[in-house]
Amino acid sequence: MTGPGLTDAGSWAGQPVIAGAGLAGLATALLMDRPCVVLSPAPLATDAASALAQGGIAAAIGPDDTPALHARDTLEAGVGLCDPVVVDAITRAGPGAIAALRDLGVAFDTGPDGRLDLHLEAAHSRPRIAHAHGDGTGAEIMRALVARTRATPRITVLDGAALRRVIVRDGRVAGVRIARAGQELILPTSACVIATGGVGALFPTTTSPPGGLGSGLACAARAGAVLRDLEFVQFHxxxxxxxxxxxxxxxxxxxxxxxxxxxxxxxxxxxxxxxxxxxxxxxxxxxxxxxxxxxxxxxxxxxxxxxxxxxxxxxxxxxxxxxxxxxxxxxxxxAVHYHMGGIETDLRGRSTVPGLWACGEAASTGLHGANRLASNSLLEAFVCGGFVARDLDATSLPVPDGLPDDTPVPGGGADDLADIRACIGRAAGILRDADGLTRAIRALAPHVMDDDHALVGALLCVSALGRRESRGGHYRSDYPDTAPQAVHTRLTMRQGLAALASLAPAAASLSDNGILVP
CATH class of the missing domain: 3.90.700.10 (Succinate dehydrogenase/fumarate reductase flavoprotein, catalytic domain)
Structure with missing residues (x-):
């Protein structure tokens, strides 16, 4: 389904805008009751990491398994940074998520007895990975959800539309600026859901699709949202x-x-x-x-x-x-595979900016901590998409007034993307140290105001420099030990710019700037 032309945008005024059409974005749209607009930068399912997922979706549905065991494995993998309340809620929702996906038309593989065929993956104590077509789970899930989305009239999908900016007025979301077919348009809305995926395409070697450039994180940062644990990148x-x-x-x-x-x-x-x-x-x-x-x-x-x-x-x-x-x-x-960090959210998917939600890989929900347990990502995307959908249905969403907005929108820096990738890859790869991270920050800092790729890369490196320990997906060769206390990295755009300024003349202690907090 493709929505009407840009000139007809008034018909969508006030509807929630979901940026991203992977599993998290489509789950949010399908599981809510109200009309909504989905921004899909590429044709549905063609540039979504969800469609590439091979292993499957984790859920405690085996006869010898329980959500409590699933939660325990998740907490152990997360090395102290998972939120136990969030882990409990999402793992308890796992069996229901599998049932809901089957109701939506997903054909999971079954054994001769008709029961779901469950696989074992690393760091799981039980076989609990439901899969489809062997290693085609993500593609099958997206096939079913795309078909259901196209058959749902209340969902408007704008193919070829990308989020460029979240507009904030009086401290809350009042609209979004999007780009489509060479035009730009402002949609008035008091609810934006960022489900744009991860940052893998900012690295030179990755399994992520080309669109995984952290665009949603950049929009959230420029809107004033708190980003959490950006340094935790999982290398498959x-x-x-x-x-x-x-x-x-x-x-x-x-x-x-x-x-x-x-x-x-x-x-x-x-x-x-x-x-x-x-x-x-x-x-x-x-x-x-x-x-x-x-x-x-x-x-x-x-x-x-x-x-x-x-x-x-x-x-x-x-x-x-x-x-x-x-x-x-x-x-x-x-190769870079998944980003555990992202936009900080609560269990409803709400960010620190009123009217801004996030789910999927773009969000930092508290499920993954410092190291994602295998096959928990599809579970999180679907379950948290449902959490966001229910919260949106229960929230009054006034239609904002007209929004003239001529603030310059940062570009993507496509011409310089190869250089940015090389810079981030050298500094924030599997092995990191202060010298490499500082060099990368100094190289990226002059470009952060007008280049979203440079902004996300710089903030990731700032967070990695501030974490003077090794934990989960973050390994510092100059700080190889894990600190006794597990703390989160929380960073706003304002704090990030202050840290970048402090590093221009010489390296500074970022923990003294209030970036690392319990």
């Missing part, structure tokens, strides 16, 4: 180590290791625990690569000549690169 241990970094890396799902595949080097020797948390496995692989070894994922014994039956999409990708997983190990390397 096993991306296909062939092809060009110009395109997203093919992900070799966690489920392949869960099925028994092992990590070996060129001599065939194992060197790490394949089912350890992702940050540990990623660092072990990176260290082995840095020592001059090759790293390969050997699934031959695990799948016994039937790799394509279990993982058809991965098998097709391997064959395209001349690799037969039934006959040879798969070369792998780490």
């Amino acid at each position: 241990p096993t991306a296909l180590a062939v092809g060009s970094d110009a395109a997203p890396r093919v992900l070799i799902s966690e489920a392949v290791r869960g099925a028994g595949a092992i990590l070996v080097d060129e001599s065939g020797a194992r060197f790490t625990d394949e089912l350890a948390p992702r940050d540990i496995v990623a660092r072990a692989i990176q260290a082995h690569l840095s020592a001059g070894h090759r790293v390969l994922l050997d699934a031959r014994a695990a799948t016994q000549g039937h790799f394509a039956r279990h993982f058809p999409a991965i098998a097709r990708a391997c064959v395209q690169h001349g690799i037969d997983p039934d006959r040879q190990p798969i070369p792998v390397r780490p």
Whole structure:
């Protein structure tokens, strides 16, 4: 469904605007009762990380499983920074989420007995990963939700429309500025939901789609919202180590290791625990690569000549690169995969700016902490989309007055994106230190006011510099130990600019600027 032309925007005045059309955005639209507008920068499901998800969706639905066990595994993976209340709420909602997705038309894989076929993934104590078409879970979920969205008249989808700015008047959201078909338009609304995904495309090696540039985080920051834990970036241990970094890396799902595949080097020797948390496995692989070894994922014994039956999409990708997983190990390397940080929200999805909600990878809900447990992201996107939908239905949304707005809108800096990626990749990769982060901040700082990519990268590096410890997805080679107290990084645009200014002449202690707080 594509909405009417920009000249007909008055018909949408006052409706909630959902920026992003991945799982979180479509779940929000489908699970609310009121009319809404969905901004989809690309045709539905074509540039959404949700559609690329292979492993599946975690939920405690097995006979020997409980939401309490799922919560325990999530808390352990998060290394002290998960919010136990949020973890409890989302894991308890897991079984209902699977049922709701099935009602929406998602065809999960089942066993001979008709029950859902559940997989085991790293750091889960029970098989609890529901999947579809083997390794095509995200694509199947998005297929079903896109079909239901197109069949729902109260949802207006604007294909090719991107959020450019959240307009704040008198301390609350009063509208959004969007770009579509070379035009810009202001939509009056008192409710904006940011579901724009993560920041993976700001890094040179990633499994994320090209649109994952942190645009929603930049809009939220410029609107005055608090961003939390930006430094926590998850590197997936096993991306296909062939092809060009110009395109997203093919992900070799966690489920392949869960099925028994092992990590070996060129001599065939194992060197790490394949089912350890992702940050540990990623660092072990990176260290082995840095020592001059090759790293390969050997699934031959695990799948016994039937790799394509279990993982058809991965098998097709391997064959395209001349690799037969039934006959040879798969070369792998780490790649940026998920951003645990984002716009700070409460359990209803509300940010610190009245009228601004967030869900999905763009949000920092408190579920993932310092290290996301495998396959919790699809669960969070759907469940928290529902939380946002119910909150919007229960909230009175006045229609703002006319909004003339001629404030310059920051550009994307597309011409300089390759340089920004290289800068962020060097400084905020798997191994970080103060010197590298400071150099990156100084390089990015002059561009933050007019370039959203530079802004998000600089704020991420500021947060990483302020966290003088190693925890979960954040590893400082100059501070390798984990601090006794787990604290969050909270950062506003104002604080970020102050930190950038302090670093211009020389490095400063960011913790003294009030950025790190319990």
